[in-house]
Amino acid sequence: MNLLETRALTASYGQFRALFGVDFRIEPGEVVAIIGSNGAGKTTLLRSITGILRQTPDMVIHRGEAIGAMAPDRIMQRGISMVPEGRMLFPSLSVDENLRIGAQARRGAGRWVLETVFDLFPILLERRNSPATALSGGQQQMVAIGRALMSNPELLLCDEISLGLAPVVIRDIYAALPLIRESGAAMVVVEQDIARALSIADRVYCLMEGRVTLEGRATDVTREAIHAAYFGTQEKVQP
Amino acid sequence: MIWVETVIQGLLLGGLYALFAAGLSLVFGIMRLVNLAHGDLIVASAFLILMVVEFSGLNPFMSALIAAPVLFGFGYVLQRVVLNRVLGNDILPPLLVTFGLSVALQNGMLELFSADSRRLPAGGLENQSLNIGLATVGTLPLMTLASAVIAIFLLNRLLYATALGRAFRATSDDPVTASLMGIDPKRIFALATGLAMVVVTLAALYLGMRSNFDPSIGPARLIYAFQAVIVGGLGSLWGTLAGGPIIGVAQTLGAQINPEWQILSGHLAFLIVLILRPRGLFPRARD
Ligand SMILES: Nc1ncnc2c1ncn2[C@@H]1O[C@H](COP(=O)(O)OP(=O)(O)O)[C@@H](O)[C@H]1O
Ligand SMILES: [Mg+2]
Numbered sequence: 001m002n003l004l005e006t007r008a009l010t011a012s013y014g015q016f017r018a019l020f021g022v023d024f025r026i027e028p029g030e031v032v033a034i035i036g037s038n039g040a041g042k043t044t045l046l047r048s049i050t051g052i053l054r055q056t057p058d059m060v061i062h063r064g065e066a067i068g069a070m071a072p073d074r075i076m077q078r079g080i081s082m083v084p085e086g087r088m089l090f091p092s093l094s095v096d097e098n099l100r101i102g103a104q105a106r107r108g109a110g111r112w113v114l115e116t117v118f119d120l121f122p123i124l125l126e127r128r129n130s131p132a133t134a135l136s137g138g139q140q141q142m143v144a145i146g147r148a149l150m151s152n153p154e155l156l157l158c159d160e161i162s163l164g165l166a167p168v169v170i171r172d173i174y175a176a177l178p179l180i181r182e183s184g185a186a187m188v189v190v191e192q193d194i195a196r197a198l199s200i201a202d203r204v205y206c207l208m209e210g211r212v213t214l215e216g217r218a219t220d221v222t223r224e225a226i227h228a229a230y231f232g233t234q235e236k237v238q239p
Numbered sequence: 240m241i242w243v244e245t246v247i248q249g250l251l252l253g254g255l256y257a258l259f260a261a262g263l264s265l266v267f268g269i270m271r272l273v274n275l276a277h278g279d280l281i282v283a284s285a286f287l288i289l290m291v292v293e294f295s296g297l298n299p300f301m302s303a304l305i306a307a308p309v310l311f312g313f314g315y316v317l318q319r320v321v322l323n324r325v326l327g328n329d330i331l332p333p334l335l336v337t338f339g340l341s342v343a344l345q346n347g348m349l350e351l352f353s354a355d356s357r358r359l360p361a362g363g364l365e366n367q368s369l370n371i372g373l374a375t376v377g378t379l380p381l382m383t384l385a386s387a388v389i390a391i392f393l394l395n396r397l398l399y400a401t402a403l404g405r406a407f408r409a410t411s412d413d414p415v416t417a418s419l420m421g422i423d424p425k426r427i428f429a430l431a432t433g434l435a436m437v438v439v440t441l442a443a444l445y446l447g448m449r450s451n452f453d454p455s456i457g458p459a460r461l462i463y464a465f466q467a468v469i470v471g472g473l474g475s476l477w478g479t480l481a482g483g484p485i486i487g488v489a490q491t492l493g494a495q496i497n498p499e500w501q502i503l504s505g506h507l508a509f510l511i512v513l514i515l516r517p518r519g520l521f522p523r524a525r526d
Contacts, residue, residue: 052415072418081419088416092408100402101409105421151421 001064003028003155003186004049004080009059009068011044018044020210026155031177031187033201033218035194037230040207042190043085046157050082051075076105081153085160085190087144089132096128098143102150110152111183117146120176138169145173149180156180157188162196174200194226208232244374245495246488251376253467253487254384255449258442259460260467260479261391262435268474268523269411269431270326275337278461279344280436284310284443285452286352289359299359303444307437314436318429326428341457348454359447383445384484390438391480397434398476407431466509472519481520485512 005025011018019041026032034042047053049060050072057066067075076082081102089098099117118125121142127135132143141161148156162170170193177200181187191197198204198218206214206229214221214229263277274280284306291302321340325332367378398404406427410417414424446452446460466486471478486505493504512520 050419052418071423072415073421073423076419076421084416084419088413088419090409090412090416092412093405097405101405101417101420101422104402104406147420 002026002061003030004060004062006045006049006060007058009045009048009055011041011048011053011055018210019048022207022210022212024205024212026186026188028154029181029184029186030203031181031189031201033197033204034188034190034207035192035197035204035226035230036207037192039209041210042207043159044210045207046082046085046159046188046190049075049157050080073105076151077107079107079151079154080157081105081148081151081155082157083141083144083148083159083161085163087140089140089143089147091131091133093132094129095124095132095135095143098132099124099128099146099150102147105151108152112149112152114150117149120149120179121146136169138165138173141165141169141173142176145176145180149185152183153185155186155188157190159190160192161189162191162193170196194230206230241495242492245491247371247374247376248380249488249491250484251380251384251487252491253484254380254387255442255445255483256463256467256486257387257480257483258383258390258438258445259464260471260483261387261394261476262438262442263461263464264468264471264474264476264479265394265438266432266435267468268476269407270428271330271411272322272326272333273330273337274435275334275461276341276344276457277337277439277464278459279341279348279457280439281443281446281460282452282454282457283344283348284436284440285359285447286348286357286454288440288443288447289357292359298362299444299448303440306443307440310436310440311433314439315429315433318432319425322432323425323428341461345454345457352454354453354455356451356453357447358451359444361448365448379445379449383449386441386445387480387483390441391476394434394438395476403430463505466505469519470509470512472522474523475519475521478519478521485520 002025006022009019009022022045024045034045036042044053048055051070052072055068057069060068062078093101099114123139124142124146127139132140135143145161161173174196189197189201201218204216204218204221205212206226208229214225259281263274266272266274287306288299288302291297291305292299295302321336322333325336361379365379368375369378369381398407406422409420410422410424410427417424463486467482468479470485471482485508489508490501490505494501
């Protein structure tokens with residue numbers, strides 16, 4: 001059974017329509033990449049799943065239950081967790097407090113507690129009493145990931161965790177993802193870096209202008225197919 | 240010597256202003272909501288305490304203890320049912336709604352309790368005084384200041400040393416991201432207003448024991464509270480604790496020079512701070 005799926009999901013900002021009937025699914029323990037250029041609707045898809053953008057109930061199904069109209073806090077308490085785009089740490093809270101507040105939606109015991117998060121990102125232990133926003137971009141991203149893990153989610157949604165970071169830092173952060181996967185969490189990884197996304201994903205979706213233009217196993221999709229889905233080159237080629 | 244005594248009296252008066260201001264400061268700090276009905280809520284709370292006193296025969300302190308949970312519930316429901324609906328990026332709707340609430344409270348109290356001045360029976364406490372060396376001070380004003388210090392200390396502990404306080408601060412930073420932590424921002428805001436009403440109960444207790452009150456005096460209490468918050472720095476509870484006595488000392492010094500200048504001097508001190516330090520004396524780092 002699918003852990004989570006969206007059915008003909010549409011989303012709008014006022015008059016502007018950002019998603020046109022997106023069908024998306026993820027199974028327990030699976031890692032799914034969502035790629036697509038700026039403005040394709042990737043973040044909007046995650047906002048719809050987490051309830052930040054409310055939808056009609058049956059557009060989002062979690063474990064067979066329609067959750068499209070639920071408030072984010074209730075959705076998070078079902079075992080879903082998000083690393084939002086831009087990290088969105090709480091500036092008034094220290095690193096330690098940012099991590100602890102992630103445990104607010106925890107339902108039971110699990111692998112992720114402060115100690116295991118510090119094992120995953122040792123640098124955070126040294127900085128645990130600093131204000132979160134005093135950290136470097138990469139360290140802030142680690143806090144954002146750790147914060148999302150603290151609820152021991154079954155489904156972790158990561159929105160562009162490499163955005164604005166130096167390549168060495170991105171490498172460190174991506175090195176943590178297999179360890180997170182080992183803990184049993186399914187992951188949705190939104191990325192603009194196609195190669196990076198394909199390297200860790202079981203399946204991949206490509207979004208363009210609010211529509212799914214490609215869906216397939218990461219090992220099956222060809223470079224050409226991705227290029228076409230990502231940039232929409234086929235539509236622009238005149239016969 | 241008279242000046243030392245005047246300053247001490249001002250500090251003590253400032254304790255009352257800090258109590259008036261603490262609830263306002265808390266609510267502003269957590270949800271950027273300026274509650275224009277704050278003064279009227281203090282007066283209404285004083286009437287509620289008075290009703291408990293008259294009904295039960297208990298002293299005002301015990302009566303306030305009974306009134307506090309009722310007022311917590313009132314604050315919670317007020318936030319949940321009314322104020323949460325108007326909070327947003329636009330600051331005008333909450334101002335209009337709390338202004339409306341202020342007018343409604345004043346008229347409601349006038350209907351229920353008439354325009355007569357009332358007072359909480361402090362059982363002679365209002366006439367007692369203590370010699371603290373530099374001056375002889377009233378026991379009740381001293382208790383007021385001590386209560387203000389303790390209340391603000393406890394509020395700070397709550398904000399910075401408990402899980403609830405962490406949720407308050409996170410929600411204040413960013414309600415949307417807080418909701419991604421499994422927090423319901425509307426419930427957090429309701430708890431904050433409930434908590435502010437408990438502080439309002441304390442303010443009402445001392446207001447009612449120290450002076451006469453009637454349904455019309457709320458707006459002036461709001462002004463003093465507001466000035467204490469601004470002088471101390473928006474969003475800073477310790478700043479508020481400093482702000483109250485600054486307004487208080489300015490008022491007693493002014494009154495010492497000319498009795499008619501009491502209120503005016505408070506306003507002048509407020510203006511001077513505003514000109515020199517537009518963000519107040521102890522502004523919170525980020526807003
Ligand atoms: N808050 C918003 N208000 C209006 N339009 C928005 C808002 N957020 C995103 N959009 C628009 O919706 C479309 C999809 O945006 P988004 O989901 O953020 O794309 P992506 O994450 O793929 O870069 C874009 O055209 C963007 O301009
Ligand atoms: Mg995005």
